[in-house]
Amino acid sequence: MVVEPAAVPSSSEGPPSVDSPHHRTYGIEILRIGVGFIWALNLVYILAPGNHWFANFATTAQSYGPTTVGGPGLAEYVAAHAAVFSWVVAIVTTYLAVAFLLGATTRLACLVGGVFSAVLLATQVGSTFSFPGGTDVGEHPLYLLIYAALVVGGAGRALSVDHWLSSAWARQRADRARHGIPVPRRAWTAPLDYRFFLAYFAAGILIAFSVTLGLMVAVPSTGPAGGATSSVAYENLTVTLNPVNGWPQFAPANFTVPTGRVIFTITDYDSVMNWSQCPCVTSGTVNGIESVNGTNLHVLPSTNIAHTFNVPSLGLEVYSPGQSIVRFTVDLVNPGAFQWFCLAPCGTGANPYSTPPMGTPGYMTGTMTVG
Numbered sequence: 001m002v003v004e005p006a007a008v009p010s011s012s013e014g015p016p017s018v019d020s021p022h023h024r025t026y027g028i029e030i031l032r033i034g035v036g037f038i039w040a041l042n043l044v045y046i047l048a049p050g051n052h053w054f055a056n057f058a059t060t061a062q063s064y065g066p067t068t069v070g071g072p073g074l075a076e077y078v079a080a081h082a083a084v085f086s087w088v089v090a091i092v093t094t095y096l097a098v099a100f101l102l103g104a105t106t107r108l109a110c111l112v113g114g115v116f117s118a119v120l121l122a123t124q125v126g127s128t129f130s131f132p133g134g135t136d137v138g139e140h141p142l143y144l145l146i147y148a149a150l151v152v153g154g155a156g157r158a159l160s161v162d163h164w165l166s167s168a169w170a171r172q173r174a175d176r177a178r179h180g181i182p183v184p185r186r187a188w189t190a191p192l193d194y195r196f197f198l199a200y201f202a203a204g205i206l207i208a209f210s211v212t213l214g215l216m217v218a219v220p221s222t223g224p225a226g227g228a229t230s231s232v233a234y235e236n237l238t239v240t241l242n243p244v245n246g247w248p249q250f251a252p253a254n255f256t257v258p259t260g261r262v263i264f265t266i267t268d269y270d271s272v273m274n275w276s277q278c279p280c281v282t283s284g285t286v287n288g289i290e291s292v293n294g295t296n297l298h299v300l301p302s303t304n305i306a307h308t309f310n311v312p313s314l315g316l317e318v319y320s321p322g323q324s325i326v327r328f329t330v331d332l333v334n335p336g337a338f339q340w341f342c343l344a345p346c347g348t349g350a351n352p353y354s355t356p357p358m359g360t361p362g363y364m365t366g367t368m369t370v371g
């Protein structure tokens, strides 16, 4: 289909009207279709069998516990009801993909998408804007802006099912009027004023954001999903450059965790490298996966690894891409002192595999005490 370039509206009377094709602007519709593609990609991720999205949902939800204000209670609640929440997310994702791509119920989709983004944002408030800010909710402020732009710009007035339906109804009403048949008044045949809708949109987002924040504080921590007797522990590590010598450094390098389920978060501020020799297969974690910026992976690309976190005696191999947040869950059965190593060639000398900080305690190796 050939689309004529968008005509510049000659009047300044607000969004283009349904019945004035000369005033249609296609830019806003292209933005809408673009958002539809993003949601379609999310849907592909959910449906791809290799991602085990439904099976991993509980672990993924629980891994957000440590970065949630008000404690991990809400994350644990979602993890404990993973079947319900994984389907809700899958259904919302499907609806948003279809609605935005086809331009069917465009405004409702803006509201649903906005509320969804507000809820996700609220669960990660505080870590969303922190550099590298790489959780998968990092882009939701942008989504909210796009939805607001779609509402204000009157998306769905061209290239869309909404437009096709409203034109069909307008024609039928005109037809009836011509033949003297009374035209029934229906609320939805007269488009809601966009400013009026924008008020609902803004209110919906504020309410969703505040309710989620409130729930995070209100829902008490109950421990990990499905087990009331054991508890889950969290360990947060960062990789930063030492201000004195410039070497990358895990902090803390020596730490103690209890036996049982431990959720690790590595925030890696170091830059990426192309490590063509990287084994890059996660192992020793629950389900053999790690989450990189919110996406569960078993095999990682070798092009952006900065460091690794390996505990050979536990068979644990986790890869940490640069400028990213890595989460993984381990079930630690036996107490003891376990030495961990970074195996990525991050040495600063001639041989990056053997020069400091590689193998230097307090930088790229240390002791994890379990018990």
Ligand SMILES: [Cu+2]
Pocket (backbone or CB within 6 Å): 248, 306, 307, 308, 342, 343, 344, 345, 346, 364
């Ligand atoms: Cu390293």
